[in-house]
Amino acid sequence: EDQVTQSPEALRLQEGESSSLNCSYTVSGLRGLFWYRQDPGKGPEFLFTLYSAGEEKEKERLKATLTKKESFLHITAPKPEDSATYLCAVPMKTSYDKVIFGPGTSLSVIP
Amino acid sequence: NAGVTQTPKFRVLKTGQSMTLLCAQDMNHEYMYWYRQDPGMGLRLIHYSVGEGTTAKGEVPDGYNVSRLKKQNFLLGLESAAPSQTSVYFCASKGPPGLNEQFFGPGTRLTVL
Numbered sequence: 001e002d003q004v005t006q007s008p009e010a011l012r013l014q015e016g017e018s019s020s021l022n023c024s025y026t027v028s029g030l031r032g033l034f035w036y037r038q039d040p041g042k043g044p045e046f047l048f049t050l051y052s053a054g055e056e057k058e059k060e061r062l063k064a065t066l067t068k069k070e071s072f073l074h075i076t077a078p079k080p081e082d083s084a085t086y087l088c089a090v091p092m093k094t095s096y097d098k099v100i101f102g103p104g105t106s107l108s109v110i111p
Numbered sequence: 112n113a114g115v116t117q118t119p120k121f122r123v124l125k126t127g128q129s130m131t132l133l134c135a136q137d138m139n140h141e142y143m144y145w146y147r148q149d150p151g152m153g154l155r156l157i158h159y160s161v162g163e164g165t166t167a168k169g170e171v172p173d174g175y176n177v178s179r180l181k182k183q184n185f186l187l188g189l190e191s192a193a194p195s196q197t198s199v200y201f202c203a204s205k206g207p208p209g210l211n212e213q214f215f216g217p218g219t220r221l222t223v224l
Contacts, residue, residue, distance in 0.1 A: 004153075032210045043115070043201050043215030044154070051210065087153070096209050097142055097161065098169070101154040 002027045004090055004102035012108045013078055021073040021105045023088035031096065033071050035064050036087040038104065044087055078109045112137050115216035117202050123222045124192045132187040132219050134202030142205040143185040144169075144213065145177060147198040154201065160185055161208075192223045 003026045013019055023033070032051045036044035048057040050066035057064045061082060063074045073086055085106045089099040115136045124130055134143065141162050146154040156169030158177040166177045174196060176188045185204075189196060199220050203213040 009151075034212060041218070043203075043217050044213075046212040046214070049210060049212060089154075091210060097205065098144075098156060098159065099213070101146075103151055103153040 002090075002093055002100050004088060004100050006086075006088060006102040006105050008105060009103070010106040010108070012110060013075075015079055015109055015111050016077045018074070018076045018078070020075070021086055021107070023071040023073070023102055024069065025090050025100075025102075027090050027093055027100070029093065030068065031091050033066055034089040034099065035071070035073055036089065038085045038087055040084075047086075075107070078107075080109045080111050083107055083109045114138065115202055115204055115214050117200075117216040117219050119219060120217065121220050123224065124189075125224050126193060128192050129188070129190050130192065130221075131189075132200055132202075132221075134185045134187070134204075134216055135183055136185075136202075136204040136214070137183065138204060138206065138214065139182070140204035140206050140214070141182075141208070142213075143179065144203040144205070145175070145185065145187045146201045146203065147171065147196075148201060148218075149198050157187065157200075192221075194223045197221060197223045 007022045035047040038044040048064045053068045085104040087104045089101045092098045144159045145157040160179040163182040202216040205213045
C-alpha cells in the first residue's frame with residue numbers, strides 16, 4: 001500500500017537555528033513529490049514540486065531535495081514567520097492526478 | 112481572482128441531519144477534490160472530479176456524495192451526518208492533467224454532535 005510518512009511530528013527551533021524535515025514514501029516508481037505549507041486555520045499552500053531524484057528547489061529560507069526514497073525540506077536560519085505545518089504529497093501509483101499526503105510536521109520557530 | 116472558496120466556514124450539525132458544502136473556483140480548472148483533515152492523519156481524499164459532470168470515489172467516500180454540475184462548482188453532501196464526520200473539509204482544484212500542484216480553499220470546520 002502506498003504510504004507517506006513525515007518526521008518529526010513536531011519541531012521547535014530557536015530563530016536562526018537551521019534544521020531539516022523528512023518525508024519518506026513507499027510508493028513504488030516515485031514520479032515526483034510536492035511540498036505544501038499550512039498555516040493554522042487555513043488551507044495548504046503550494047511550495048515546491050520535485051520531479052526526479054537529485055533535484056533541488058529553493059525559496060527564501062527553504063530548500064527541498066529529493067532522493068529515490070525520501071525528501072528533505074531544509075530550513076536555514078528560520079524566522080518566526082516560518083512557523084507552520086509542512087506537508088509533503090506524492091502522486092498515487094495509478095494516477096498523477098491524485099496524491100497521497102503525509103501527516104505533516106508542525107514547525108514552531110521561537111524568537 | 113478569488114481562487115478557491117468554500118462555504119460555509121463553520122457548521123454544527125446534529126447526528127442524522129444533512130448538509131451540503133459548496134466549493135467554487137474561478138481558475139477554469141478541470142480537476143476538483145474534496146479532502147478531510149483529521150489530527151495526525153493528514154489529508155484524505157473523499158471524492159474528486161476530472162471535469163464537469165464527472166465524479167469518482169477517493170480513499171474515504173462512505174457517507175458522502177458529490178456533484179459537479181458546473182465546471183466551477185463542486186458540492187459535497189452529507190445525507191445523514193455522524194459524529195465520525197466531525198472534521199475540517201478542504202476543497203482543492205488543479206489545472207492541467209499531470210504533475211501539477213493543487214490549489215486549496217480555506218476549509219470548512221464541521222462538528223457533528
